[in-house]
Amino acid sequence: MMKAMTEDRTTLRWAELAEAIRSAREARGLSQVDLAQLADISEGSVQNLESGKARNRMPQTLAKIEPHLGWAAGSGRAILDGGEPTPATAEAPDDAAAAEGALRRKLPLRIVDELESDDPLLDSTVIQLPGADGARMTVVVHGRPDATPEQIQEALLAWRQAERKLRRLPDGEGDEPQAANGS
Structure with missing residues (x-):
């Protein structure tokens, strides 16, 4: 029973990450193709990230899209941990x-x-x-x-x-x- 609850929570977090990526991309007026070109990854990689499919490991492409979504590095991991993305900020x-x-x-x-x-x-x-x-x-x-x-x-x-x-x-x-x- 505990394993099923953990799996449900993991699936939910990946879905939350997918929605956050989609929302940030759309807020910037980017199509999936645009984001893929900006991040120098395939359109399929963007589609996979936005699918919400739970994974066993962090996709390398996530770090490539974070700056183009206006997020600081590690924001995707923060969402998966139940937090929010951190906006990219200027230097102190x-x-x-x-x-x-x-x-x-x-x-x-x-x-x-x-x-x-x-x-x-x-x-x-x-x-x-x-x-x-x-x-x-x-x-x-x-x-x-x-x-x-x-x-x-x-x-x-x-x-x-x-x-x-x-x-x-x-x-x-x-x-x-x-x-x-x-x-």
Whole structure:
């Protein structure tokens, strides 16, 4: 009897998680396809998460969709534990000031100016450069400040397509390395 009650509660929690994902996705105006593209997972993975089917282990795709739902990392687990998702938050003021100072010391002024713009931050990623012994490229994507939610979603989808291309660029013949300052 106790095992059946535990199984019922587990099934209910997975259903609650599925509903929370669906609600958060719809509140952001995203289709399942949109969310899948933003999180770089398959549409079937989103459908599975929204099915409410109880699982024995946490799907890896859950962590990939959390930021696109406006949730902090671990929010899916919190729902399964009977809690609520935690909204993604900005850094604490002291942390932000320290980070700003570090950026100003490490980055070229034109990059700092762009990062400090009032344009909304849509996404960012770090791409490891193949065969470059740990070298990587950081990309920050800004949107227009007056963009509608639909325009933001279009920009994010365009970015995802561009990101896929960046990650799959073929090696160029005769490419010469550039100096670290871009000149």
